[in-house]
Amino acid sequence: MTGRDVGLNRRSLGARSGIEVTEVGIGLWPVPQGEWGPGEDQDIFDAIEAALEGGVNFFDTADIYGSGHSEELLGKAMKGRRSDFLVATKIGWDGFDHDAFRSQYDTVEKLMAGVEGSLRRLDTDHVELIQCHIHAEEPNTDVFIEGFRRLKDDGKVLAWGVSTGELAHVERFNADGDCDALQIDYSMLNRIPEAEIFPYCEANGIGVIVRGPLAMGLLTDKFSTDDTFPKGDFRRAWIEDPEEHQQFLADLATVARLRDVVPGEDTMAQFALRFVTTHPAVTTVIPGARNRRQAESNTAAGRRPPLSSAEMSEVDVVVPPGGGRRIWPA
Numbered sequence: 001m002t003g004r005d006v007g008l009n010r011r012s013l014g015a016r017s018g019i020e021v022t023e024v025g026i027g028l029w030p031v032p033q034g035e036w037g038p039g040e041d042q043d044i045f046d047a048i049e050a051a052l053e054g055g056v057n058f059f060d061t062a063d064i065y066g067s068g069h070s071e072e073l074l075g076k077a078m079k080g081r082r083s084d085f086l087v088a089t090k091i092g093w094d095g096f097d098h099d100a101f102r103s104q105y106d107t108v109e110k111l112m113a114g115v116e117g118s119l120r121r122l123d124t125d126h127v128e129l130i131q132c133h134i135h136a137e138e139p140n141t142d143v144f145i146e147g148f149r150r151l152k153d154d155g156k157v158l159a160w161g162v163s164t165g166e167l168a169h170v171e172r173f174n175a176d177g178d179c180d181a182l183q184i185d186y187s188m189l190n191r192i193p194e195a196e197i198f199p200y201c202e203a204n205g206i207g208v209i210v211r212g213p214l215a216m217g218l219l220t221d222k223f224s225t226d227d228t229f230p231k232g233d234f235r236r237a238w239i240e241d242p243e244e245h246q247q248f249l250a251d252l253a254t255v256a257r258l259r260d261v262v263p264g265e266d267t268m269a270q271f272a273l274r275f276v277t278t279h280p281a282v283t284t285v286i287p288g289a290r291n292r293r294q295a296e297s298n299t300a301a302g303r304r305p306p307l308s309s310a311e312m313s314e315v316d317v318v319v320p321p322g323g324g325r326r327i328w329p330a
Contacts, residue, residue, distance in 0.1 A: 008055040008302045011283045015205025017159035017180045019128055021086055023277050024302035025058030026051045027286035031070045039290055047295040048077045054299030060286045062090035062133055063118050075123035089118050090133035090163055103134045111147035130157040131183055141172050165326055167196050174204055185212035185327055188275050188319055195322035198281035207283040213276045214269055214287055215327045218251050221268040261314040270301035278306040
């Protein structure tokens with residue numbers, strides 16, 4: 001590492017965790033051997049290094065990303081400097097088939113063994129945050145809560161939470177007031193959490209981790225109606241599925257309207273990240289990065305000010321508060 005920029009602000013991850021994370025972190029879903037198409041491991045290592053150099057301390061992954069490859073890469077990146085990283089991972093899904101979002105973890109013992117698997121891949125004895133990664137209708141919620149509590153008692157996790165877009169699911173996890181964090185899809189294209197979920201989190205001291213701030217790349221403003229996606233990239237459905245293609249075209253039209261709102265000193269991606277961190281309920285945002293350039297751009301957004309009231313008003317005209325659509329379900 002060539003040097004550390006400490007210019008990023010830090011925020012408390014909820015009222016109880018005692019964990020302070022940088023306003024901009026990094027999400028490690030888009031690794032090679034995963035759902036975002038081909039790539040090189042070295043590019044991910046370079047992205048992690050750039051994030052560290054930019055002052056980032058919060059790194060989010062999951063057991064399912066690249067079938068464990070994401071956790072393995074992060075574990076290798078942390079070797080010899082574990083204290084530089086605040087690590088969040090997630091557990092629960094069997095696969096990315098939307099018709100089969102069910103969990104194999106139907107006992108506390110299975111869940112705890114699954115988390116031990118994550119710890120082995122990460123090559124660490126604990127993670128700062130563990131999160132449930134299943135749908136709201138999943139019947140095993142109590143298994144996750146009890147398992148997370150035991151893991152916390154054992155010092156294997158420091159805090160726990162849930163990744164969901166359903167208020168009822170958040171309320172179930174926080175029934176006893178000890179859920180530390182929520183991870184949720186939120187962006188200029190998906191402002192739905194502003195209506196009910198963000199106020200609930202603020203009132204209950206739950207930290208908010210925002211995934212999908214760039215709407216699966218839509219808010220990088222790099223796509224056009226002529227685009228295609230490589231084999232293995234789940235976004236191929238945006239082109240090949242007629243219904244999703246119509247939504248893709250509609251999203252591109254919305255992005256084109258947002259383009260006129262972005263000030264000259266920002267890229268659209270940076271403006272999109274600033275939008276997210278402007279909301280008072282948000283603790284941190286975790287844009288994905290597949291290379292050093294993307295990580296540097298994302299980190300630079302963390303040194304920019306919140307959106308002004310005038311900028312926010314312009315966004316409101318394009319996508320009203322509480323409006324938009326869900327980009328990713330869980």
